[in-house]
Amino acid sequence: MAKRRVMFTFPQELITQPVIYNLGHKYSVVTNIRRADVTEDRGWVVLELEGKEDAIDTGLQWVRELGVRVDPIEGDVVAG
Amino acid sequence: MPYVSALRCRECSRRYPLDPIHVCEFCFGPLEVVYDYEALARDLSRKSIARGPLSIWRYRELLPVLGEDLVDINAGFTPLIKAHRLGQALGLEELYIKNDCVNPTYSFKDRVVAVASTRARELGFDVLACASTGNLAGSVAAHAARAGMEAYIFIPSDLEQGKVLGAAIYGPTLVAVHGSYDQENRLCSELADHYRWAFVNINVRPYYAEGSKTLGYEVAEQLGWRAPDFAVVPLASGSLFTKIWKGLKELQQIGLLDDVSTHMVATQATGCSPIITAYEAGSMNIRPVKPNTIAKSLAIGNPADGYYALKTIQESEGAGAAVSDEEVVEGIKLLAETEGIFAETAGGVVVAGLRRLAQAGAIPRQALTVAFITGNGLKTQEAVAEHVQAPITIEPTLSAFQEALERRQATASARAG
Ligand SMILES: Cc1ncc(COP(=O)(O)O)c(C=O)c1O
Ligand SMILES: [Zn+2]
Numbered sequence: 001m002a003k004r005r006v007m008f009t010f011p012q013e014l015i016t017q018p019v020i021y022n023l024g025h026k027y028s029v030v031t032n033i034r035r036a037d038v039t040e041d042r043g044w045v046v047l048e049l050e051g052k053e054d055a056i057d058t059g060l061q062w063v064r065e066l067g068v069r070v071d072p073i074e075g076d077v078v079a080g
Numbered sequence: 081m082p083y084v085s086a087l088r089c090r091e092c093s094r095r096y097p098l099d100p101i102h103v104c105e106f107c108f109g110p111l112e113v114v115y116d117y118e119a120l121a122r123d124l125s126r127k128s129i130a131r132g133p134l135s136i137w138r139y140r141e142l143l144p145v146l147g148e149d150l151v152d153i154n155a156g157f158t159p160l161i162k163a164h165r166l167g168q169a170l171g172l173e174e175l176y177i178k179n180d181c182v183n184p185t186y187s188f189k190d191r192v193v194a195v196a197s198t199r200a201r202e203l204g205f206d207v208l209a210c211a212s213t214g215n216l217a218g219s220v221a222a223h224a225a226r227a228g229m230e231a232y233i234f235i236p237s238d239l240e241q242g243k244v245l246g247a248a249i250y251g252p253t254l255v256a257v258h259g260s261y262d263q264e265n266r267l268c269s270e271l272a273d274h275y276r277w278a279f280v281n282i283n284v285r286p287y288y289a290e291g292s293k294t295l296g297y298e299v300a301e302q303l304g305w306r307a308p309d310f311a312v313v314p315l316a317s318g319s320l321f322t323k324i325w326k327g328l329k330e331l332q333q334i335g336l337l338d339d340v341s342t343h344m345v346a347t348q349a350t351g352c353s354p355i356i357t358a359y360e361a362g363s364m365n366i367r368p369v370k371p372n373t374i375a376k377s378l379a380i381g382n383p384a385d386g387y388y389a390l391k392t393i394q395e396s397e398g399a400g401a402a403v404s405d406e407e408v409v410e411g412i413k414l415l416a417e418t419e420g421i422f423a424e425t426a427g428g429v430v431v432a433g434l435r436r437l438a439q440a441g442a443i444p445r446q447a448l449t450v451a452f453i454t455g456n457g458l459k460t461q462e463a464v465a466e467h468v469q470a471p472i473t474i475e476p477t478l479s480a481f482q483e484a485l486e487r488r489q490a491t492a493s494a495r496a497g
Contacts, residue, residue, distance in 0.1 A: 005103070005108055009368065034106065035091065035108060035109065039365065044365070046108045048108070071368065071382050072266065072269035073103060074102065074103070074269060074285070074384055075317065075380070075382045075385075076261075076265050076381055076382045076384070077265055077268045077269060077279075077281055077282055078211040078213065078264050078265055078268065078380075079210065079211065079212050079213070079215075079281055079380070080212065080216065080316050080376060080426070
């Protein structure tokens with residue numbers, strides 16, 4: 001079992017969809033939300049995923065393809 | 081006598097010991113160092129600081145290091161100069177330049193890396209690591225060399241030769257990574273999880289980031305213990321910006337500054353300006369972007385401290401400006417031609433942003449303004465290579481010189497006319 005901490009950023013049109021629920025169900029990944037902020041036009045969620053390494057990878061790929069941005073929680077770490 | 085007491089989550093305020101950790105286990109918020117300000121107020125004075133070394137370590141009580149064994153390549157205490165000619169060009173009477181181009185590895189990153197490497201060694205690490213497109217790479221490699229630590233440095237595979245060399249010379253293990261910017265970011269987060277290294281801007285980031293406070297301390301001290309009215313700063317992750325503000329506020333808190341009413345001014349290049357875009361939209365949400373600008377040292381599409389940078393603008397009643405790549409080049413040239421300082425693209429961003437805001441009247445003529453010039457122009461020569469005059473080439477005779485000079489003056493006056 002692997003754990004991954006990520007931040008999802010949702011565009012407006014996806015805010016109302018059960019993306020996190022579906023990620024859990026389709027890919028057998030346990031999703032654990034730690035912090036979130038959703039406004040009218042966009043939202044972000046910081047969460048921990050737990051599951052098989054492959055399942056997390058394919059699940060996150062599916063989330064990205066929906067149009068959700070997936071980032072490591074530390075933001076970009078490649079510095080100037 | 082260490083004055084550092086703990087790490088604290090910036091979101092939920094939970095406290096943690098001074099370990100190599102950077103996020104809160106509960107809410108995954110970023111951790112920040114907390115100090116015993118009462119003790120600092122009691123023990124520190126302007127005089128005691130003045131007795132310290134001419135480097136960032138004169139403020140060591142305000143930095144998160146516990147021991148005596150500093151990794152020191154003499155970062156900091158760089159010149160603060162009154163910029164008469166640039167000020168005249170921009171319509172600012174009290175303009176100063178904090179020239180951080182002249183740090184040991186030619187950028188302000190020496191401040192953060194000095195603290196990160198010192199703390200890393202205290203925490204028992206043998207290896208320093210980072211991912212960088214230049215400034216951080218050189219600084220980490222140099223500090224590791226000085227500390228006798230191993231260094232692993234990850235760079236994009238298309239990095240300019242000059243920057244590769246500027247890190248390679250110190251003897252680190254340099255790894256060029258193929259793939260997109262996003263892929264490189266992802267790899268580095270994985271590496272940081274996987275190896276027991278001090279990844280300077282990941283697992284020891286809470287310590288690392290504190291190094292930038294020294295820019296605020298120094299400017300205040302060099303101004304004769306007063307805070308500027310305006311501080312104009314280049315932003316990538318937003319860390320430097322928030323820490324200059326934190327530094328000034330701390331000096332006030334411990335009684336070394338009477339009043340801090342500095343307006344913090346954030347500048348970015350339009351090709352990567354997620355923080356300014358949010359500021360201009362009046363939003364506290366950062367929308368990550370794909371960077372595309374010559375200001376590569378500021379090209380962070382998803383800035384870790386973006387939200388806190390926005391809060392700093394808000395708290396300080398500051399401002400922000402994003403400038404085009406053409407303005408960046410003009411800014412570099414203007415600074416060089418008026419003050420004799422050759423800055424990298426981040427400096428061009430600051431000067432161009434300053435020009436915008438001065439023209440718009442957002443920075444008043446008499447305001448005491450400090451422009452933070454954070455990196456050296458020799459590192460980003462390609463940005464201006466096509467924008468400087470080629471030399472006049474002549475045969476070795478006096479008449480050849482005189483003819484060439486006349487021709488040059490004729491074209492110059494034709495262009496001016
Ligand atoms: C020259 C220069 N100035 C400013 C910055 C901004 O730093 P921060 O990520 O703390 O905003 C960087 C970051 O890499 C830099 O290299
Ligand atoms: Zn927390």
